[in-house]
Amino acid sequence: MDNNTIFAIEVKSDELVAGINKKYKSTIDYATGKLRGLKIVRKEEKEEQKVSEDDFDKIINYYRLLLSRSELSQAERESMEFISRQLYNFLFGGIEKHLTGKTDLVIIPGGILAFLPFETLIMPDGRYLVEKYNIKYCQSLTVNEMIAQRQYSTARKPFLGFGGAVYDEIQYKTDMLVSEKQLENLQDETWRF
Numbered sequence: 001m002d003n004n005t006i007f008a009i010e011v012k013s014d015e016l017v018a019g020i021n022k023k024y025k026s027t028i029d030y031a032t033g034k035l036r037g038l039k040i041v042r043k044e045e046k047e048e049q050k051v052s053e054d055d056f057d058k059i060i061n062y063y064r065l066l067l068s069r070s071e072l073s074q075a076e077r078e079s080m081e082f083i084s085r086q087l088y089n090f091l092f093g094g095i096e097k098h099l100t101g102k103t104d105l106v107i108i109p110g111g112i113l114a115f116l117p118f119e120t121l122i123m124p125d126g127r128y129l130v131e132k133y134n135i136k137y138c139q140s141l142t143v144n145e146m147i148a149q150r151q152y153s154t155a156r157k158p159f160l161g162f163g164g165a166v167y168d169e170i171q172y173k174t175d176m177l178v179s180e181k182q183l184e185n186l187q188d189e190t191w192r193f
Contacts (some may be wrong), residue, residue, distance in 0.1 A: 013056040016090040020059050025080050028062040057084060057112045069122060072167070081122060088121040088129065105133045106144060 017151040019026070022189050066072060091113075092099070099105075117131035118137075129135065138144040177183050 010049055011094065011130070013089060013090070017055045017059065017124065020083055020086055021055060024062075025055075027079065029059050031065055032058045032061045060116055062113045062117060063087070064117070067117065084122040085124075087116070088123055091118075092123075092129075099133075103128060103134060104136065105129075106138055107154050108138050108144075175176060 063080065063083045064077055066083075069076070072080065104120075109116065109118075119128060119135055121129045123129060123132065138147070177186065
């Protein structure tokens, strides 16, 4: 990565929020009002700006909520696709011409965008972003450079890990491995790929 391959622009969320809220504000407010977890409350000098940031956070959280569901109603699917396309236009619309010929994207998200799965954004041609680009996330350019310069042993083996997120308590309990035999079966199935 060098100065010829790095490009950034500043985007403001006002238009994006207004466009999505025009269609889905009540749905988003209802869905995100029931979410559990940590909520960061910002004290802002301008009340108008606080509402916009809070609405933007709600949109991202609602989009993530829709992505986490295994089944969606037709209306939910339509809102998820609409938001996905709007987020793509918002985040990549202004830099598309700079992505011509590129195959790899290093995304360094800040704030609520750190929770956005960029791979799921729908491009104007209908494909997901991950269908066109190899996507890598990093905390900062400095961390990215440190990782790139690191020397690894030739004996290093690949690793595939999964987190312990529980999205559906009933499914989680059903899928829980309780015996060595179940673990062996899972390993056998995994190694086939």
